[in-house]
Amino acid sequence: MQAGDPERQLSSCRCHPLDSHHGVSAGLPAPVGSRRFLSPDITGSLSITTPDQTIQEAQGETVHLPCMFTLNPEDQGPLDIEWLRLSGPNEARDHVIILYAVDKIHSDFYYDLKGRVHFTTNDIVSGDASIKIRNVRPSDSGTYQCKVKKAPGVAKTTIQLTVVEFIGNVSITTPEQTIQEAQGETVHLPCIFTFISKDQGPLDIEWFRLSGPSNEAVDRVVILYSADKVCDDFYTDLKGRIHFTSNDIRSGDASINITNVQLSDAGTYQCRVKKHPGLVNRNIQLAVTGSTESVNITTPEQTVQEVQGETVHLPCMFTPNPEGQGPLFIDWMQLTGPENEVVNRMFIVNLADKIYDDFYQDMKGRVKFTSNDIRSGDASINITNVQLSDAGTYQCGVFYGHGAVKRTIQLIVVGSSRGAVKKGHTWESVFRTLLSFRAGLSAQRPGKRGHTEHMHRQRQGLSPIGSSIECTPWSKALWPECCHYK
Known part of the structure; x- marks a missing residue:
């Protein structure tokens, strides 16, 4: 976030800054990341715009101690910035932890923070004297003071840092x-x-x-x-x-x-x-x-249909350019939006020859790459026990060297019912059986609708189908070679 007025920036989107909505109540520990604002100590024409405050951070994180300042034309002397850790109940004196003077940075004064404290910017003279402390520890808790000097101006602000042990389960x-x-x-x-x-x-x-x-x-x-x-x-x-x-x-x-x-x-x-x-x-x-020439997906965009409960195969065959260099990265995503412009979620990835497939709870344990040698050019996947909720648009992305290419597959899942066609049967065979059964019933009734094609099939040299087929315009349109209709 830019320096300045965070309250004003956040109000434009009608939301609370993370630091303000937690609040800090008397007798209660401040939540991680919260800040209590006090008043700065300012002397001379130079000014520090960062107020005194309390910052709380979790152990092991990087904490940001802000110190933004502005100079006045009257301040003509050299710019010196000094960060101190002020003495506590068990400390005899203050400790300089980092210093900027004569365009040089010195950060090896305080052994406990050596190698962990840095200015956040290389352009300190622009007005940012903030520092970062990496891998903070509970022992880093205390009062820190930022002092900015440019004669005749002098200004300072203090930061109370509290480091808490990580006890959450996020x-x-x-x-x-x-x-x-x-x-x-x-x-x-x-x-x-x-x-x-x-x-x-x-x-x-x-x-x-x-x-x-x-x-x-x-x-x-x-x-x-x-x-x-x-x-x-x-x-x-x-x-x-x-x-x-x-x-x-x-x-x-x-x-x-x-x-x-x-x-x-x-x-x-x-x-x-x-x-x-x-x-x-x-x-x-x-x-x-900026280029997509080092890899190509040969699988065309297509629609795949499968019955609920079955295993569906979503193909993605690719060919890398021999001249391409760099890591191979494969990701499969589910898209949404009127034009599939929104990535709903990523659910399986191959990165640096490792597979990650636990992003999306609904597909956990059901999605796998079909090949053990993805580098050979096969990034296809299988989804087992496919559900109606799995239907949608899927995108295979292949990234290699400076190349990136994608292909979308539309998945349709049809519901399974008691009358569903069993594997190994075709719809034509099922309809023939049904028509034969109906024709057998019709043949037992007198009249023209009891007419069968038995003699016709014999004349044509065709084998009988069940008993006989009732001939209708619909059945004749389906199988003209098997039905004679007048």
Whole structure:
């Protein structure tokens, strides 16, 4: 999220910022991610716009301690930024933990945070002195002070950090992965999660775009779910192109789609699920390609029909270009929308020669790749015990090197009943049997409708069918060689 006024940004989409709706009540622990705002200490013309606050984070996560400042033309001296850990009840003195001076960064003062504390931006002079502490521990809890100096201006703000042990049971079942998509397509970033009754707090979902050599910096929030409301207008570059895929996020699906994906959308995205006291996140690497020439799917788009309860085969044969290089990635998705433009869910994936098939509970244990050697060019799947609810449009995506290609298969599932045709029989054989039975009854009644084709079949050298067939315009149209009608 951009620095500035988060309350104003969030009000535009009529939802609460994650930090504000939790609240912090006296005598109660603050939920993970909550903040209590106090007042900044400002001296001189230089000013820090970040107020004093309390931040709570779960053990093992990366915590962001903000410190945004503005300079005044009167401030002519060198810019110095100093972060201190203030002394506590059992500490004799304050500790400098990171320092910016004379365009250089020094972060090796405090042994307990060595290698874990960093400024969030390389352009500190632009007004961002915020820091990140990675893999936070309960021992990191305490009071931190950001002090900005540019003579004659001096300003400071304090952050109270509380690190809690992870005791929640929120879990993201989606593995970390790389997803590749062709420019202009719709890309699906999965995030399936579960939680149990011990997680009593409100459900918050945040998707971030990360940056930095180790993805340690949160570039910005791209979409947010909080207090049963969705906010998706934080990030201008994705405005109008990013959506949650499910209308029932509470059911455990926090996946998102990005439509008309661009080369500039490539990067690392993080799905974070919070339900106090649980907190968990998962990174997804997005690669966007501008070419589709290194792989080709030879299976045509088609409609496949199967009877409920049977095993249906959805074909997807492909040929990679010998000149193509890079990992092979296969995904199968179910599409929705008037023009199949929306990815409803991903349900089986082959990534780096590993298969993941537990994304979608309704198909868990029923969907399998048909080949053990997918690299040979067969990405087809079977769905066992196919149900009426499985009907719809399925998409096979093959990504290889810089190439990406897709093919859709329309699946129709017909209901099974007591009169259904058994395997090995044809509808023609069933109708012949029925007509023969009806003709036998008709032959026992006098009149023209009792006429049979017995003599006709003998003259034609045809073998009898049952006793006889009642000839009607309908039956003659079906089998003219077997019925004579006047």
